[in-house]
Amino acid sequence: MKNENIKIAVTGGKGGTGKSMVATSLAVEFARNKKTMLLDADVECPNDHLLLSVKRKKYCNVYQPIPKWDFSKCTKCGRCGRVCKQNAIVSVKGKFPAFVKDICIGCKACIVACPNNAISETKKKIGTVYTGKNYNVNLITGELKLGELASGEIVSETRRYSEEIDKQLKSQITLIDSAAGIGCPVIASLIGTDYIIAVTEPTPSALHDLKRVLYLANHFGIRSGIVINKFDLEEKFCSKIEYFAKRNKIPVIGKIPYRKDFVDSTIRMKPVVEINPKYKKVFGKIIKAVTVEGRCGK
Amino acid sequence: MKIAVSSTGKTLENDVDAKFGRCPYFLIVEIENRKIKNVNAIENTAKAQMGGAGISAAEIVANEEVEAIITMNLGPRAFSVFEQLEIKIYHGEGKIKDVAQEFIDGKLTDITTSTGSRHRSSER
Numbered sequence: 001m002k003n004e005n006i007k008i009a010v011t012g013g014k015g016g017t018g019k020s021m022v023a024t025s026l027a028v029e030f031a032r033n034k035k036t037m038l039l040d041a042d043v044e045c046p047n048d049h050l051l052l053s054v055k056r057k058k059y060c061n062v063y064q065p066i067p068k069w070d071f072s073k074c075t076k077c078g079r080c081g082r083v084c085k086q087n088a089i090v091s092v093k094g095k096f097p098a099f100v101k102d103i104c105i106g107c108k109a110c111i112v113a114c115p116n117n118a119i120s121e122t123k124k125k126i127g128t129v130y131t132g133k134n135y136n137v138n139l140i141t142g143e144l145k146l147g148e149l150a151s152g153e154i155v156s157e158t159r160r161y162s163e164e165i166d167k168q169l170k171s172q173i174t175l176i177d178s179a180a181g182i183g184c185p186v187i188a189s190l191i192g193t194d195y196i197i198a199v200t201e202p203t204p205s206a207l208h209d210l211k212r213v214l215y216l217a218n219h220f221g222i223r224s225g226i227v228i229n230k231f232d233l234e235e236k237f238c239s240k241i242e243y244f245a246k247r248n249k250i251p252v253i254g255k256i257p258y259r260k261d262f263v264d265s266t267i268r269m270k271p272v273v274e275i276n277p278k279y280k281k282v283f284g285k286i287i288k289a290v291t292v293e294g295r296c297g298k
Numbered sequence: 299m300k301i302a303v304s305s306t307g308k309t310l311e312n313d314v315d316a317k318f319g320r321c322p323y324f325l326i327v328e329i330e331n332r333k334i335k336n337v338n339a340i341e342n343t344a345k346a347q348m349g350g351a352g353i354s355a356a357e358i359v360a361n362e363e364v365e366a367i368i369t370m371n372l373g374p375r376a377f378s379v380f381e382q383l384e385i386k387i388y389h390g391e392g393k394i395k396d397v398a399q400e401f402i403d404g405k406l407t408d409i410t411t412s413t414g415s416r417h418r419s420s421e422r
Contacts, residue, residue, distance in 0.1 A: 087350050090379050092360040098382035100353055100375045 005166075007174045008290055009190050009222075012199040013209025015180035018229035019199045021262060021272065022254075022286075023177035024051045024137075026197075028271045029283045030173045031136035037171040039162050040141040041189040042179040043154040049132055053269040054139050056130035059165070062142070062157045063123040064106040064150060071096050073118035080110035080119060102147060127154040129161050135271060138169055152184030159188070182212050190216060195290050196224040197253070202237035207244065214250060225253035225289060232257050253289035256282055300328050301401065302359040303394050304369040308339035310395040318372035319352035320345050325394055326362050332402050352376030360385060368397060374412035 010023040020042070027038040040048040049056045067080070067089075074096055081091030088104040091097040101124060111119045126148045130141040142158030144151050162174070178189035190196060196217045200210040210226070217224040226245050231238045238255075245252050256262075261279070265272040273280050304321035306312045315321030321342055328336040340362070344354030352372060356379040359367060367380065368390040380387055388406040390397035400406050 087353055087357075090353060090357045090360065090383070092357065092383060093363075095360070095383050098356075098379045100350075100378055102375070103350060103353075 004172045005174060006172070006195070006291065007176065007193040008195045008197060009176045009178055009193040010197045010199060011178040011186060011190060011213055012206075013180065013182060013211075013213035014200070014203075014206040017199045017201045017206055018227075018256070018262075019180070020047050020051055020177055021265070022197065022199045022227055022229065022256075022283075023175050024048055025271050025273060025279070025283050026286060027137040027139075027173075027175050028052070028135045028273060029280065029287055030175070034172040035138075035170060036136070036173045036175065037138045037140065037162065037166060037169060039158060039174060039176045040139065041155045041158060041176050041185065043127065043142040043144045043151050043158065043185060044179060046141045046143050048177055049130070049139060049141055050269055051266065052134045052137060052139065052271060054132035054134045056132040056139070056141055059129045059131045059140070059161065061125050062127040062129060062154055064104075064126045064153065065108060065121050066101060066104045066106060066124045067099065067108070067110050067119045068122040069097065069099070070118045070120065073116045075116055075118075077115065079113045079115065083109040083113040085109070103149070105150060126150050127157070129158050131165065135274075138165075138171065140165065151179070152188040155185045155188035159192075182209075182216055186213070187216065190222065191220060193222055196222050197227055197286070197290065198224055199227045199229055200241060201230045202228065202234040202241060204237070207237075207241055210241070211244075214248070225251045225286075227254040227256065227286060228252060229256045230258035231255040251289065254282060254286040299330075299366075300326055300362060300364045301398075302326055302362060302364040302367045303390065303397065304342075304367070305339070305394055310334070310337055310393075310398065312394055313392060314368060314370055314390045314394060314397055316370045318367070318369040319355045319376055321355075321369075324355075324359055324362075326359075326364065327394075327398050329398070329402060334398055334402075350375065353379055356380055356383075366401075368401060368406065369409075372409070372412060377409075377412040 030036040040046040078091035081089040088100045127144045132139045140162045142154045200206045261276045265275045303325045304315040304318045305323045305325045326338040344351045352375045356376045366386040368388045387409040
């Protein structure tokens with residue numbers, strides 16, 4: 001068997017299905033007998049520290065390269081403006097280029113294109129990485145700076161820093177709580193994981209989005225399992241999801257009921273298993289399924 | 299000198315458009331000896347752009363070699379571009395013919411901060 005670190009992504013497509021609830025609950029349960037790290041990769045609106053009452057501390061800033069002009073070398077040729085695909089550089093005949101920092105994505109094409117070496121590299125802050133610990137779970141949170149665009153970049157960087165931190169921690173389990181959707185930040189959360197937990201709920205919109213996220217999992221060749229949260233809200237539609245899962249040979253690894261305990265958990269900022277220990281069984285089953293399935297995939 | 303005005307239409311009879319980045323036309327007004335010498339309407343091709351319309355619009359008018367622009371509101375990005383290109387921004391309201399005269403008479407106040415938010419035709 002390879003090294004004992006299993007990386008599990010928690011995703012689902014639709015927002016509000018309970019991804020963070022499942023991720024934090026699993027983290028708390030895993031942490032009872034395994035070194036566990038939880039990475040909050042919902043960098044636009046990270047919440048896991050609130051669900052687990054973690055006082056986070058700033059670990060580092062995340063930067064992105066941006067260009068800087070030395071006008072004494074600039075001949076106003078306009079090449080930097082022409083190569084900028086983001087339209088962050090406005091070059092007008094006879095004038096030095098104007099630069100709009102906030103839409104620059106740091107591709108450095110302008111630096112390469114400048115024939116006079118007038119452009120050098122500097123950086124802008126695009127986000128922050130935080131760390132914290134509670135319930136024996138080591139939490140690492142990435143947070144995008146407001147107004148910035150590169151949420152996928154923050155996820156990747158947060159994962160890179162988490163590996164740096166993990167050199168000391170040596171976690172056996174890394175849980176990655178992804179954002180909703182299937183875009184860049186979600187892809188950055190899923191790649192390189194051993195198992196994908198897709199959290200869904202018995203509604204048509206959730207199933208629609210679930211299909212899209214499972215397509216991604218399949219594309220990356222990562223094993224996946226479905227958790228149906230709030231399954232008893234609409235049992236008829238729940239069986240429709242189970243039928244879909246069966247037809248596509250994706251296991252339903254957990255079914256979580258809809259109870260006030262989960263609402264209380266969010267309000268009181270405590271994991272649901274602390275509110276009512278009876279849910280330990282549900283998450284224990286998911287853990288069993290993931291660790292068995294996750295290993296088979298290796 | 300040349301100035302650009304965000305306009306609701308193609309002539310001096312039209313009004314100053316309230317928004318710079320997404321106005322339909324720019325009137326390029328040429329002024330000589332305190333008189334309007336020439337007027338040219340150019341379409342704002344950045345109008346329907348997904349994002350960054352202000353930047354593209356600023357580029358369009360800057361390429362017309364204007365020394366000042368007149369509008370009612372403009373976003374932070376367009377504002378920053380004009381600032382860097384050293385093009386002055388003035389606030390004008392009403393019929394462009396009258397506003398241009400006010401400009402000539404030095405009655406317009408300049409806009410020193412961004413007055414509009416960053417708008418997108420559709421949110422990301």
